[in-house]
Amino acid sequence: MAGYLSVVGGLYVFQRNLMYHPNQTIATPQSFGVPEMKAERLPTPDGFPLLAWWRPPTTADAPVLLYLHGNAGHLGDRAEKVRPYLDAGFGVLLVTYRYNAGAGGTPSEAGLTEDGRTALAFLKAQGVSDDSIVLYGESLGTGLVVKLATEQRYRAVVLEAPYSSVADVAASIYWYVPVRYLLKDRYDTTAIIKDIQAPLLIVHGTRDRVIPVRFADRLFAAAVEPKQFLLIDEAHHTNLYDYGMGKLVLDFLSDLPARRP
Template identity: 45%
Template sequence: MAWLVGVLLVYGAVCGLLHAYQRSLIYMPDRRVAVPEDAGLPDFRVVTVTTADGLSIDGWFVPPREEGLPTIVLFHGNGGHLGYRADKARVFQKAGYGVFLAGYRGYGGNPGSPTEQGLYADARAALDWLVGQGISGQKLVIYGESLGTGVATQMATERKAAALVLEAPFTSLSDAAASHYPIFPVRLLLKDRFDSLSRIGNVGSPLLVIQGEKDRVVPTRLGKALFARANEPKTSVWLPQAGHNDLMAHGLAEKVVGFLSGLNRPQGTAPPTLDHQGPRRGTAIIPR
């Protein structure tokens, strides 16, 4: 009996620690100030947006090469800062698209600490800034990466867009966390849930879901369940040899550009072309 009581006490203590420090396990920012030039993106400029709760958040922006091409606003994963997405941004820019790397509070020198509602506020401020530049509706592609798929899905329920692209998405952060911590009641403990499954049915934009079949961070079954719940028109790509961080090395950019180039491309507009030099760095992930 004493042994059982000891085990229960330890279990309860671990649950308490998980609850108290959960956001440090979910969000893993690189807090150093980052600028486009240091990441090899000299054509991008820093754009500062103001959130509804008064924070000034830096993002990086480059306009499209041609008026007929949309701007991709990218909501990144849980780790690093905007510079970690430079390879992806560079490929989309060279394909002719505008690119807005949306910043988060607490990342890359931005003030504040990340939370689910905070990231939504940051995303809305970025999209509002783009509206001010005349970029919305069919001129906008909402793109989410890993944890950012939760942000992107929420934004796609609030804004009209030419497309929604979800890279390595989950049904909810609760489901993703439960797959890593099956013996703990994470669904009861989590404060930030990013419940995309309950929201995807409210998205009316064309959807692309792309994920690696060997993803050990977000189980592929979660991406497939989210895709099954989504409305048409929708397209899925399951890369058989890709994991979570190496999608660029397995053709992610080609699949995304191919999908986007088929969306109401104006007559006389040349199809985008890709830089085939390949990625030099990986992308950040949701918690391992």
């Protein structure tokens, strides 16, 4: 019993070390093949300068993609993923979190949500309207995107390898621990996704072992129309773009109705 309680206590104390993986690399767009993007620092209201890469849209009516990435890596790891959208003329804002790239913060669900709001405030300051913005979330970032999408109506929402809640995923891994009572950051996307008022696209790989498909199924079932769920056969958690996800997203966005007047 003492050993079990020690394991439970350790998981509780170090849970954020297991969930978030800080990376202090200060990547530059030029070093990762997207020289048209410009590095920016976006200060949060509580004083953390988030590293971001920004390229405005090439035409006034082009969408602007806000990309919120997963729990690990750096901006350069996502350069190839945003390339299709840059080539299509989209504006792209790729932003990392307060615990990365020398911003000086520590991770939490509340803090990362504020990071997302900071990115949206930057876009507003650039003159980008809400109905031009496509909220794009990758893995952990899907929970942030769902939360942000419930606060305002945007052009569209795209979720790459999402989850129903962090509690669901954690409980499947640490089945021997009462994780639902221990979690500090829950990202309970299933409970709020019904409040999204924008067209929704979920893309998942059939061989994803990090976030198995059943959790994306659960999330999709809770969402309201209009919504699409695309499964990519053979794809894993991190290689969806090797199987053509960029084209799937562009096709989805091209089929959306014209922007609201």
